[in-house]
Structure formats: C-alpha cells, structure tokens
Amino acid sequence: MPTSEGEAPQREERQSAKLVILASSLGTIFEWYDFYLYGLLATVITIQFFSGVNETTGFIFALAAFAAGFAVRPFGALFFGRIGDLVGRKNTFLVTMGIMGLSTFLVGLLPSYASIGVAAPILLVLLRLLQGLALGGEYGGAATYVAEHAPDGRRGLYTSFIQTTATLGLFAALLVVIGVRLALGEEAFAAWGWRIPFLISILLLGISMWIRMQLAESPVFRKMKEEGSGSKAPLTEAFGRWSNLKIVILALVGAVAGQAVVWYTGQFYALFFLEKTLRMDGATANILVAIALAIATPAFILFGWLSDRIGRKPIILAGCLLAALTYFPLFESLSRYANPALHAAQREAPVTVAADPEDCSVQFDPIGRNRFDGKSCDIAKSFLAKSGISYRNVTAPAGAVAHVSIGETIISSIDPDGLSGPARTEAIAEFQSRAKAALAAAGYPEKADPAQVDEVMVVLILIILLLYVTMVYGPIAALLVELFPTRIRYTSMSLPYHIGNGWFGGFLPTTAFAMVAATGDIYYGLWYPVVVAALTLVIGLFFLPETYRRPIEG
Template sequence: MSTTATSQPQPIAEDHHSLSAREERQVVLASTLGTLFEWYDFYIYGSLAVFMSSVLFPPNNPTAALLASLGALAAGFVIRPLGAIFFGYLGDLLGRKVTFLMTVVMMGGGTVLMGCIPSYESIGHLSWILLILLRLVQGLAVGGEYGGAVIYVSEHCVPKRRGLLTSWIQTTGSAGLMLCLFVILATQASMSAEAFRSWGWRVPFILSLVLLVISIYIRSKLHESPVFTRMKADRRLSKNPIRDTFLDWGSVRTMLIALFGVTAGMGATYFTGQFYVMIFLQQVVQIEQTLVYKMVIAGFLIGAPAYVFFGWISDRIGRKWVMIAGLLLAALCYRFLFGALLEAGNPGLVAAMKHSPVTIHASVDGDVCNARMSAALVGSHPDNKKACVLARKLLVSRGISFSYAAPVQGTDVAMTVGGTTIRGFDAAAYDSALTQAGYPSKADPMQVDVTRIVLILIFMTAMVAMVYGPVASYLVELFPPHIRYTSLSFPYHIGAGVVGGSLPFLATFLSISGGNVLTGLWYPVVVTSVTAVIGAQLLPNINKARDNKAS
C-alpha cells in the first residue's frame, strides 16, 4: 500500500529484529500501562456524568443537564481529529516518544483539574464552561496518544507478531474504563451516598495525579522507535507531514477508505458494546449503579482475552475479514441484545409495557411536540419547557417506551396508561398513574438476572474485540512510516471520536425523540452495516507478504 498511498519517495524498509524477547515485552508493557492510565483519565468523566450533571450544570432540568453532560463528553471526542493532526505532525517530525510524553501530561493534568471545578451554585455558568474546556484539552491529548502507542509498539516488533502485540494496547480502552469503575466503587464504599453525590465524585479525578506521575516515569524510560531513528539518520523524515498527508490524493484516498471501511464502524461498535451499554443499564433498565458497574467489570474481565485472541488470529489469516465479520455481527445483534438486557434486568418494566402500553396524545408533525437538538444541550432552551417534551423525557428517563396518538382536544399533550388519561403534563400525576399500571420506579434487585446480563456483556466484548483487536496493526500496515503518525491517527480519531464518541448523546436523544428506548440503537446498526459493506469492497487485505516490504 505504501507504493500507492502517497506520491512521496518510497519509505525505507523497517528493521523489526533489533529487540530481544525481553526487550519486546518491556516495550509492550510500558506502552500498554501508559495508555491504560490515559484512558482511565478520559473515561472517568463519562462514568460520572450523572453525578457531574447535577453539580456543574443548571439544576432546573435534570434530563437536559444529563444530555448536556453527555454533549460535553461528545465534545472531547469530536476534537480528537484535531489532536490527531497536531500530534501526528509532531510525531512524524520530532519522534514518537516525545509526542506521547506531551499527551500524557495534558491528559492527566486535565483530569486532576476537572476534579477541582467549583459547582454551578458557586460560580454559575463558568462551571460547565471550564468543564468543556478541559474536555477539549483531553480530546486533543487522546488524539495524539493512541497513534503514538500503537506505532511505537509496531515499529519495535516483527510483522508476524504485530497483531498479537498491538492487541494488548487495544485492551487498554476497556481496561481503563474498568479501572475507573473500580476506583469509583471503592470511593463510594468509603463514604455515604450523599457525600459521594455532593463531593466524593471528585476523588477519582484527583487520584489521577498518582497515575500521571507513574505514566510520566514509564514514558521517560522508553527509547525512540528504531524505525524513526533510522529514518532520521538517513534523512528520510517528512519535512511537512501535514502537507505530505493531506495534499497527496493517494494518501487522502487511503485515509478515506480506512475511515469509511473500518474505523467508523469500529467507533460505533466499541462505544455501543463497552460504554453506551453501561448508560443503558442505568438509565433505561433502571438497575442500581453499583450493580451495573460490577456486572460491566465482570463482563470485560472475562471477555478481555478476546482482544488478544483476535489480534493473534489476524496475524495468521489476515485482518480484513476478521474486522468485517465483527462489524456485521454487531449490526445484526445489537437490537436483539439490548432488548435481552432490558428483559433480564427489569422484567417488571417489560411486562408493564406489554400489558399496559403508554400513549402520548400530541401532534408530532407540528412544533408543539418537537424539540431541537440544541434544546438537549441548553437547559434553559424554550423547547425544554414544552409540555409534550417534558412528558417524553419523563417516560424515557424511566425506561418506558410509548406510542403516539391523535391529540386530545383542548390540550397540547395527554398521556394514557392503564385506561387512565391525564390531560396536560403533571409529573406527579404521571408517576402515580404509571405506578398504578404496574410500572416499577427501579429494577427489583431480586429479579435482575445477573448471569444472563454478564453473558451478554461478554458476547458484546467479543464482538468489539473482533474489530478493535486487529485494527491497530492493520492501520500501521496501511500507511508508510514517514507520515504514519499523522495518516493513521486522523481516520482512527474521526471514527472513534466523532462517530463513536457522539454515540451516547445521539442514542439518548433519538430514544427521547422516537418514543422507544431502543430507537437510539439504529445509529450504531446503520453505521456498522454501511462500514462493513464499504470495507468488504474497498479495504485491501494486507497479508504477511505485504509485511515483508516497507509498510
């Protein structure tokens, strides 16, 4: 691919045989631990979004505050491609090591400061403005982190072991999430629930200072990549990696194929099966948070070896079709799997929706029941005060799907459940009618089928691993060394950052708009389906013969 992906001179052959097995393990361990800590920093925000939304955002609309906090989560992802360009440029120009030392300092520092932001009650709108600014700093840092880590490992190892060794880095995203959940559970166990809601949620952020010190120490001990060192000695470095990447049609074409043929679907798959599922279990299935965290940790720990397995398999049979199979499996299974999670986690809610369906009487074609996406981000937006919008948000916040019917004359909205129709919007009256119709306010812990949920989470982890396990080595092999950091990072972070990172917000918004708690899943289903079709047609099937050339 390097002979067609860019019009630049053919890159030098890569020397992958300079390390002993012990040195190879040290490189993988150091890169993996540093990246794991950085993912912890990034995901701690999303894991505590529910708590932060009540402290750092206006309190007049809890649902809008939650959506706004998820929007801030998405902002950190959306800016990642800019970080990929900036740090990719530095990585191709100055070296791999110095670049991901910079990213870890930015990420860890941003996390610690996030735990120190004063509340909305103390400083008003400045609280969430500071939050978004720090999320943007984190997004820029992650944009440079991933590419540096996988390239550093890949450029130290022999091609026939590249999928296996880079797959360890692929586990760090989920492992970082599990680490932050463990820290949250430990913090919650050390104090009262009220103390955690008030100030205890800040502790996991501030504890990141310890991980920051460890990460800097680990990264400072690493040597520069042998491939970069050789290119520098031979004066074959790109003088302007951004120009050589984005102003050459061959390189741009390869990045577009990588984006629409694998990384967009990778982002949707990963954030559905490893992150949105956690929000779904809490907000829709209504399972108590501590139990959700424990089940998610169990599902990942049991399913984690799948990342290494599929990386290893890709070294033997090729990477393309392993990734395509994972995308197709995700597209086919997500709606069914999330429906199964709802049944296993809250059977009382499923039974109530079956026997006493809820109907909203409103004109969905006019402006009365429509809420623009901007309303989800701004708590004081006029759309958030519409009776119909408030009714929809209340129902979805309780995990209740509903259907629409013709409006009741003389009122903007009405709700019918269990033969009772309530005109207008009255939260207390709605809650009372729903309770009388058999709708539980929370999932009954005694009825939660923990075993079934964990098995589903393990299967989801395996599906993610089919795509995510081989993708790092595949992208490294797709681009030539002299522009590799820039050209690899950009499509990866468009897929993971823009497509995947916006998934929790968009899925929640779509479910509220559509009236069905599973409607939001159409987003990852469509993305993975389209990506699989494009990838099957256009992705090159790189093999070991290709690996023996300059990649």
C-alpha cells in the same frame, strides 16, 4: 546449562518487546484513567463548578466541557500526529501524556465556583480541552510505536495490548473512585474527597513517564530519519493528496466508524440501557457490566493474535455483521431478563402518545441539561423516554394538547403556554405524578425488581455484546498502522480513529436516546449502530484492502 548462540539475543529481544508493550500500554491506561474520571464524577463537578451560574451560561459551559471530551479529539490527532511524524513517536506521546496528567492533576486543585466565581468553570473547560487534545495524540503514538517494534506476523498480537487499555483505564478509575467514596463517606467525598482521584494522577504520571523514558525511538522511524525519507509536511501529504486522502476516508467509513459504534454500544450504551431504560439499580448494572468486561477483555488479545493469521478484515467485518444482525434480539432479550415486569407490561398494556407533530421537538441532548418543557408533546415524551417506557405515536389535530394513553387510561399533558417558574414546574410534576400512577396500575414497575433480574443471562448477553467489541477493536490498531506509509503514519491513522471514536461513537448514546424519544420505541436507537455497522461492512468488504501481510517499513 550452556546457552545456544542465538538464545541470548532472542531473550533480549523478548524482554525489549515486553518493555515496549508494557510502557506503551501503561501510559495509555493512565490517559484513559484521566479521561474517564470526568465522566464518573460529572455530577459532583457540575455542583462544584456550574451550579452558581445562570441556566443559559451553565448550559454553554457544560456543552463546552462535553465537546472538549469528544469533539476536539480529531484536532489533537492532527496537531500531535504531525509532530509525531516530524520529530518521532516516543517524544510526542511523552508530551501528550504529560499534558493529560498535569491537566488532570490541576482539576483536583481547581477552586470551585464558590471560591473564584465564573473563572472556575472557564478554567475547567480549558483543562478539559487540553485533555481532549492530549488524548487525540496519545492513541496514534502508542499504537504506531508498538506496531513499529513488532516483528512481521505479530503486529496484531502486539497492538492488541494497546486495545485493552481503554477498558483497563475505566476499571482503574472506577476502583479509585469507589475506594475513595467508601473510605471517606458520601458527605466528605462530595465536599472535597472527589479531588483525590484527580490528585493521585500525578503519581501515576510520574511512574508512567519514568517507564516510557526508558524506551528508545521506534526502529522504523529511526531508519526513515537516517535515510532522509521523512515527510516535511505530513498534513499536506496525508490530506492534500487524493491518493492518501482516499485511504484516510476509506479507513474511517470502511473500518473505524463501524468499530466505534460497536465499541460504544457494547461498553457504554448497554450500561445506559440497563440503568436508564430498564431502570436497573446503578450499582448492580455497573457490577454486571464489570463482570462481563473482566470475562471478555482477554478476547482483545485473542482476536489481535488471530488477525495475524487470517487477516484484519475478516474479523473486524464479522464483528460488524454480527452486531448488525443481532443487536435487536440481544437488547430485547436484555429487557426480558433484566426487567421482566416492564417487558410484560409493554406487551399487555401498550402506551400511545397523541400529539400534534409540530408540537414535538427532536430531543437531542448531549449534556443532559435540556429539560424539554416548552411544549405539551415534549413534556409527555420526555417523561416516558426517561422512564424507559415504549410508546406509539398517534397524530392529533393541530394545536391539540398532547395526551398519553396507558392501556384504557387517558392522561392529558399540560399546555405550558402562560405558565412559568414555579407554576410550570408544579404543573409538570402533577402530570408526571398522574402518569406514574397510571403506569403502576397497568403493571409498569418504577424500577427493576432485583429479585426478578436473571443476572446470569444478563451477564451472558453483555459478554456477547463485548465479544463483538473485541472483534472489531482488537485488530483495528494494526490495520490502521499498516494502511499508511511510515512518513505520514501517525498523522494519517490518528484522524480517522478519533473522528470515528470521538464523533460516530462518542455521540451514540445521546443520538440513540433522541431517536427513542422521537419514535417511542426503546429499541429504535439501535438503528444508529446497526446502520453504521452495516455501512462499514459493505464499504469495507468491497473497498478496504487486507493489510496483515504488508511490510510496515516504507
């Protein structure tokens, strides 16, 4: 059958578009795979690299490794964003992918503390820093590259495939880790098998690099270079001129901050809440979240496509609005269906903590190594918060030792002054034992009973939370790309994205937990994403421009 005159070029264009999306998405999936491995294997890595150092040094190293994953991402955005605007999108994200892949591979080869001493954690932190910097440069490059290839009216759809990569990268990391664990057994995995997921990343790196090297530079960037209209100082132009800087700030507070907290609440805090607060079995919680993710992930593409027709703003801000209005009832329902015995006990046998407010610390612990055992109030609240128990605060006289009331039972905490070492540990364990017995007597379950979990309802609630994620995240790449001119686009869009997702989002679980520990309300931590999402809604509604009909060149 003969082809029409324009059919062959159109087919070639479609094939080219598919290659652009595939290559950019595959590389970004690979980078997220690398990034998530550290989190999934954090317990094993801590044993291998931090267990031999003293407590203070171990705390510093663990904090540095954590900060490398989230805090340094904006600096990677600045460094690689500048290069991307000066020399090109393609070569820059090839470099970031190479750094990420090699850093991950080297973690798999790194000798443990038992082999080379303190050099092991130092090298690990350095590799994590490189990973964080590389991730800071990757997303902006991939999103910009895809958007600059997309025809007008389809940028939301094209870039939405990039938005699925974080979820798919998490899936890939989970599958590899679970597969290696099952194949080797826990003992072999803990001894040396944990290295395999890191080592096979070199194969993924090779495949991703080869595919991406088939690509040409983005046509929009090429045209800019041919016209000689590129920026000679992207950082200065993006952040040193108020006309551009105000758009960066507006992008952060009027779009990305809300997107970030909704994304982290739906994908990470919900899992944290199921496991740590509702005491659901970890494997079950992971499976239910995975099912919800598999069902909800196509909605990233749906909302990206829809944003090409009705605009980016309405979808992103609607996601923020729905999240702000429904988080509290949704998480309360999650409690009712995931652990009905705990939900009933909290209503029928309320818990209170009577303590001197001066005796209570803010329990902000981003790396999970602070024990909060220096004061009687901290000992009581830390135990209850980590057990997922809601409690009400009551002010006690100054200097009084804190005590916990569970229904009609009153249990005194311990005064740690004068106790140290094994004596303090034993006293804390004895208090926790008495508190556990009283909680059990009052009907508080130690763990969620699998027979009582309504898995269908839990998955349904998780799907709703994840649909909010797809609403705010699906169109965000297209919005950010369209907000900024070509000459400073990579630099300008990367910084607000990584401040929002690295800082506003990355610190959400620990910030929420600190709020729960301070107030005793297991739902109180939700005020953090609710307030940020509401702030983004208001600022975005009145000040954020709509961009979906903007030309991308210029």
